[in-house]
Amino acid sequence: MKAIIVDDEKHVREAIKLLVPWNEFQIEEVLEAQDGQEAIQSIMEHQPQIIFTDMMMPLMGGMELLEWLQHNYPTGKTIVISGFDDFQLVRHTVQHGGVDYILKPIDAEQLHAAVTKAVDCWNREETERHGQRQRNIEMNQIRPVYWDKLFSNLINEPSGYEAAAAPLAGEFGIGPDLRECRLAVANIHTLSAKVRDKFKTDQDLLFFSITNICNEILRGSRQGVAFRYWNSDHEIVLLLYGAAIPPLKLMESVQAGIETALRSSIDIGISQPVPFPAGLTEAYHQARLALRRRNLLVSGKAVHPYQEKSASNPLLLSFSDFAEQIRLAVRSGSTEQIERSVHLWIEAVNRLESITQEQLEHWRDEYRLLRSRWLLEWFGEQAEMNAKPEQASFPLPLDASGALSVALWEQQLSAELSELSQLMLKRQHQDNNVIFEIAKYIQNHYHQDITLQEIASHFYLSREYISRKFKQEFKVNLSDYISGIRAEKAKLLLLNPHLRIAQVAEMVGYDDEKYFSKVFKKIVGFSPNEYRKVNQP
Structure with missing residues (x-):
């Protein structure tokens, strides 16, 4: 702790310094000032907890100092030491937060009691302040999670809006006059590999950073609010309800903010206008679908508005059309044959002008189904033992910017199928050995x-x-x-x-x-x- 003695008489300051057992009160530094003005400068610089002051001093006296302390430094505890037994001075001391009023000449016991009272009062209030700070920190940590979950629940159950209407209006200005909104979805998987690797061990920090960037733009202009969508491990949702800035332009501003802060942009899907709150579920599916239909061959990030797509639009390419060639190549055990069969598939992929996440998911499902059939054919009842999750993936490598790398995809798919081929040959060799052992046994x-x-x-x-x-x-x-x-x-x-x-x-x-x-x-x-x-x- 620190203390300051404010008095224009040096011998009074020295007397106080001698009479107070500073170590007993854990006061490690004692400052001095000759008047109120000098005291204010020292208090602002050193932040002492205990203040001793005279009432009558040149330039600025104790009355003015008490008034300043009450308005500018209320945490400090003040003890007045004065040579005037004046009711008005005592009354002024009490009115402006003074702990005690001691008359000169100074009585040691009175001074000790006053310092004890001041230190105890400061410690008690500091404990309360510390507790309040902790509560504030906890609330600041809990509040974002609370709002994230509230908004996430509204997407799944828009009917829950009535119960949350009052807090939403108070915090975000989302009142009963809001009739229409849009939802946008940002997928953190579309960030650059460098950023995703940086936050690999702390995904929560990545979500926190992006939502903060979004909210600086959205809430600052009263255009919307961003939150982490708790029903997905990779999505941030933006609720847009302002009309001052066009939604597409607003999302471009969000992208620019993320680019500036993280050195990587992000793909964002945005829904059509929907009724609020009834249309939130539909808006989320629209925004998410807009992302899934983006062209992965394009390296630059963009805002993808939802557009209706004809249900009769056929899939452009089927992995199953190349399955028999690939299966025979895997059965052959020849790495060269496997690479040649995969290359035929990749050549067909390269002829496409657009590849969407929808198309990739279809290929992935085809591949997994075919692979399961092959495993059943080659390994029979032990197929599940060889169907490890990491081997059953459909490699979809992205380059540094997040665009699909077809060349790297070809390499990884060939490597996985070659590994499967070796596994099959090894198992076949083991099978042959055990069958000949059975024949010998017979x-x-x-x-x-x-x-x-x-x-x-x-x-x-x-x-x-x-x-x-x-x-x-x-x-x-x-x-x-x-x-x-x-x-x-x-x-x-x-x-x-x-x-x-x-x-x-x-x-x-x-x-x-x-x-x-x-x-x-x-x-x-x-x-x-x-x-x-x-x-x-």
């Missing part, structure tokens, strides 16, 4: 009661998977494969005349001699007895 255990379920349990695979993969590799059902192995072994055993047919059947895995004979004849063309006679040495 050859070593043909004489046992081998079933598909027993094999599935032994190799921790499903019966359906084994059946499908085994037939793909050996072109024969698993059961027929087992029967074939047993028939070949039985042929050798039948050459031994000392073995009965029942013994041969048991030795190759059949408990029923008749069933063995039936299966053997079906495969070899002869019954076991006929085969033995024909092939008797």
Whole structure:
């Protein structure tokens, strides 16, 4: 804390300095002034908390100083030390906020009590001021979020306007006379990559910065208000209700403000005029659709007004038309074939004069559906294990200005498909290995009661998977494969005349001699007895 002693007599100032135990009150600096004018200059510069002043001084006395303090420095606590026992002076002291009035010569105990009272009063008020500052800070942090959520809810439920009408009128001047408005949508994804990377770890700060820039322009001219749309993680919505500036020109001013502050502009979609508040939901969809229909091949940022589009307007290009070429290239395992098939697709894209976000989303959906089918074809029941989200994306790289880079897109799509191809080949190799392991297992255990379920349990695979993969590799059902192995072994055993047919059947895995004979004849063309006679040495 600091204190100042204002008195034109030096010995009085020295007496006060000696009588007050400054350390006890945590007063670290004691200033001095000879009159009121000098005191005012020092108070403005050093901001002391405790002020001692005489009443009768040249140039400016204590009465005038008290009046100045009350109007210009009310937080300071003043103790008057005077040689005049005058009621008017005491009354003036009380009226203008003085803590105490002490007569000269100074009594040490009275002075100590007065300083105690002044310091306690200042500390108590400072605690209150600090609490109020904290409450103000918290309110300043909460208020924007409150308005953001209120406006966001109005877009989804315009009927909620009646409950919010009074605060909206008081804060933004949105009263019952407002009949028509527009909505604009700014998407932070359309900012330059440099800006998005800068705020990558603090998206809230990016939203705060842009909404502040927008509101400086909109609220300053009473033309509207900008807010973060809480139902989206990348949109700022601007409610436009003023008529002084044309909406398109106003949005260009907003773009210019963002460009100046962030060194990057932003695309903005703007709706047609709609009734307020009933049309807010429709206006939001119009503004958002205007953004989705912008031409991504154009590098410069713009304001995109909503325009009706014919529902019969066909999509210009379908990714599915190139799907079979790309699928075969991926199956081939050849990076060159993959790049060639993707290049054919990109050549078709390059012939387009315009590419919109709507078109990109359609291509993305086509790609994801086709990729899911390919995974199911190549990996069967384990397709989901290979359908990682980062691999299922449809790469849409943007250049530094936020425009679509078709060349980079070609590179990334080729790389992703090549990765998928390698994954397929690796899986195919693993499948082949396990199928040959199963075949080897059958050859070593043909004489046992081998079933598909027993094999599935032994190799921790499903019966359906084994059946499908085994037939793909050996072109024969698993059961027929087992029967074939047993028939070949039985042929050798039948050459031994000392073995009965029942013994041969048991030795190759059949408990029923008749069933063995039936299966053997079906495969070899002869019954076991006929085969033995024909092939008797």
